Amino acid sequence: MLERSSSRPEKEKLPLGHDAAALPAQADGRTELTATSLPAPTDDETNRKNMALLIQLRWTAVVGQIVTIGAAHFGLGIELPLTRMGAVISALVLLNISSLVWVRHRAAITNNELLVALMLDVAALTAQLYLSGGATNPFTSLFLLQVTLGAVLLDARSTWSLVTLTCAAFVWLTLAYRPLDLPHNPLSDTYSLTVVGMLFGFALNAVLLVVFVTRINRNLRDRDAHLAALRQHAAEEDHIVRMGLLASGAAHELGTPLASLSVILNDWRRMPDLAGREELAEDLSEMETSLQRCKSIVTGILVSAGEARGEGSAPTTVAAFLTALVEEWRNARSARTLYFTNTFGEDVAIVSDIALKQVIFNVLDNAYEVSRDWVELLAEREGDQLVLSISDRGPGFAPEMLAQLGKPYQSSKGRAGGGLGLFLVMNVVRKLGGTVTAENHRKRGATVRLVLPLSTLAIGGGFDA
Structure with a gap:
């Protein structure tokens, strides 16, 4: 059917000039070209998706902090400043709600805005660690989560800025923090609590990294695939433009000889020696039909070459x-x-x-x-x-x-x-x-x-x- 082998002489092909897309093969033997416009996962769209992931991560942090604080205070009997720690959690909730509204009305999300969002998360984590033992708190490993996300989401300069902030926060927590008042009982041995806390911190860090970094990489792969498709379309459009110029030029050049042939055929029809011969009259009629078809094709080329x-x-x-x-x-x-x-x-x-x-x-x-x-x-x-x-x-x-x-x-x-x-x-x-x-x-x-x-x-x- 389309472009398949045949002993029939080659016919004229479609003289059109528009951009094209490659056609993926399907497993059932069908091939389909989806001709709707490509989606546009550009850098702006990718950053918007990544900001949404950071908002989801912040909700996860809110829930995790509530569970951890409740377990430590009510389960293990560790005295914590619930009012101040609750204020930090409330600030995170307000930040997330305002972020949702802000993202919805933003035309584009920039690299600097992603950096600010990660810095606010670092600040919130630092505040909670300050209220719960400072650098001795095993959940300080969560700083690495912020650094890893920054390395994936941000440019090099912004990533190093985030690294500097987390290091400064850690150093500050070694100097200024609210000490934990641990109860004196076998279940609250300092070493045991530290090991268990490190275990939970490591597990939480690993799970969050796998979940969110995987989703961020998926967004980045979608963007790269889209950019590759755009480059392919640009190359094909350039190919079509060159073809269109050649076809348009050929159509203009063919106009004059086709008009000359039309005049000659009309003259032949009026010649008595040819008009009286039935077999020649049929040939002339067929020649005239073919000539009109050629003229129609040339007209189609000119009309299709970029005309509205x-x-x-x-x-x-x-x-x-x-x-x-x-x-x-x-x-x-x-x-x-x-x-x-x-x-x-x-x-x-x-x-x-x-x-x-x-x-x-x-x-x-x-x-x-x-x-x-x-x-x-x-x-x-x-x-x-x-x-x-x-x-x-x-x-x-x-x-x-x-x-x-x-x-x-x-x-x-x-x-x-x-x-x-x-x-x-x-x-x-x-x-x-x-x-x-x-x-x-x-x-x-x-x-x-x-x-x-x-x-x-x-x-x-x-x-x-």
Whole structure:
């Protein structure tokens, strides 16, 4: 079907100039191009996600402090300044609530704002440690959690600033702190409590590091993947721009010889020696039809080369557009083996777009190359989408073609520069916000499915100018 081997001479390919995306292969033998816009996990979006993780970590700290203080004070009988420690926890709660509101109204989160958030967490931890034994408190290991998060989230200068702050806080806690008043009983032996506290501190540190660093790395991987996709799109757009310039220049150059051929054919038709010979008249008629098709293709190139939607387009409906398209394709190729079924339902007003028509022509041409006796075009409606399924009885797609479908120069015909027709089909459908899927049938043949939002086909929708 699309770009598959055939003994039929090569036909004209789609002369369009829009950006494209590569098409991932799926495990069930289908290949799909999701043509909606890429999500944008840029640095700003990644920082927003990471700030949300810091807010979640702060809630975890609030709950952990409440549980730890309750267990130490009421379970182990260690006297703690509950009022002041509760005030620190209340400050963390207020900070988190204000952070949630602040993040919701912020257009972007910067590196410095992440640094400030981590410094506030260090300050809160320092205050709690000051009230509960200072540097002798085994939970001082939680400073390493803040440093690790800073190393993952911040730039180098900000990370070293956080390291300096945590070291200064630790040194200060060795000099100024409120000593713990431990009860004198076997269960409260200082050494035992220290070891148990270190165990809990280590376990808490390890769990929080695994949970939050893993999620932060996932955000960073999403950002890197998106940036890689943007670079790929930029390279493909540059490729399309160069192709568009070449195609536009060729179209202008072809205009003059095509006009000359048209004049010559008209002169031949009026020559008595040729007009009286029926077999020559039929040949002249076929030549004139082919010439008009060439002129139409050249016009399509010029209209599609960066022109705003509306030039060369006209108001119509889904049924009228598809009926006229099928009739034009049949007449241009003298093919009567295209079977058209319209189950779209209630008709909808759209714009007859030249680029979209050329997309459908291209898919039909490739299907016809490998299945001369039967090609089917099925039009359906799924919600607010127009679904066009083009099926054939050809050999189907090779697995390697499915894996690379939609990339330029991916063709099974072994022709240099081949494979651009489908590459450009993907671009047009992607610009319209739709998807393209391709799958093989179980026995023989294949189906290409174009899904197009009706909103972009309506008057006022479509391509960005």
